[in-house]
Amino acid sequence: MTLKETLAKKRFVVTTEMHTADDEDPRMLVKNLELVRGRIDSIAVPETEIEGVLGNKIQTCQILKQNRFEPIYQTTTREKNRLQIQKDLIDAHEAGVDNLLVFTEDYRITGDSLQEIMFFHVDMGKLISVLSDVREGHTVDHRPLDFRAEFFLGSGIESRWGKDVPVLELKEMEAMTEIGTGYFLTTPIFDLALFEKFMKQVSTFGVPVIAEVMIVRTAGMAQFLNRHFKSGLVPDHIITRLMRSPDKKKASIEIFAETVNGLKDLCQGVHIISIGGEEKLRHYLDEAKLF
Secondary structure, rough: OOHHHHHOOOOOEEEEEEEOOOOOHHHHHHHHHHOOOOOOOOOOOEEEEEEOOOOOHHHHHHHHOOOOOOEEEEEEEEOOHHHHHHHHHHHHOOOOOEEEEEEEEOOOOOOOOOHHHHHHHHHHHHHHHHHHHHHHOEOOOOOEOOOOOOOOOEEEEOOOOOOOOOOHHHHHHHHHHOOOOOEEEEEEOOOOOHHHHHHHHHHHHOEEEEEEEEOOOOOOHHHHHHHHOOOOOOOOOHHHHHHHOOHHHHHHHHHHHHHHHHOOOOOOOOEEEEEOOOOHHHHHHHOOOOO
């Protein structure tokens, strides 16, 4: 069953992602995913850059398909022109990928400033026009293509707000709903009460929401994420719990399971960020009863 079909049946979906560097064989990572076959609905392939070297997303998507996993081609619109976005979409289609996950921001909207509103309109305009062109079977400069590219579209959104979601975020969600997005994917969720308030405000769109859940294995890892990725991403109480626990692995698995079980009544799925822990993923799925 495809991701689109699973969401349409109102099932709780489980997705994850796979990062590969240019000099890394994706087949080795696929071996780890064999341990959770049948328990993961789809696997996103983000743009990975390590020391200036981009991973081969198309090769990774193809290898996933060859091994009977459903890939999601993930891309961003920021700092890309229409031709670059078009290339992403055509590459994904030619690789046989049906799922497209788009972020109009690179972590992501932070407010309602004039600059962000301008970025938003430019990014959305580029995405909508390119999607329309490839769906109609031609390029952005109106050269005919040998195909019409249709994708099941997902959209990345910021979800750290409670009851007061910024106007710009709501406008983005509305615009993505109008062009046919099949689901929204959030930023990492740690605070269930805050997320519940967020869900109440955005439920009017009628679009399934998949919540990111990040596996944090140690306090040091959490502090690193807060320092180098996004300040305050991992709450202090999570860091303290991991720091004080005599069994770090058990604490990490319990935190994950508690978060996932709390999300089951709030949204329609989880997207698991394992950060290099794919071989241990099955233990987290077991504790969260994701079979």
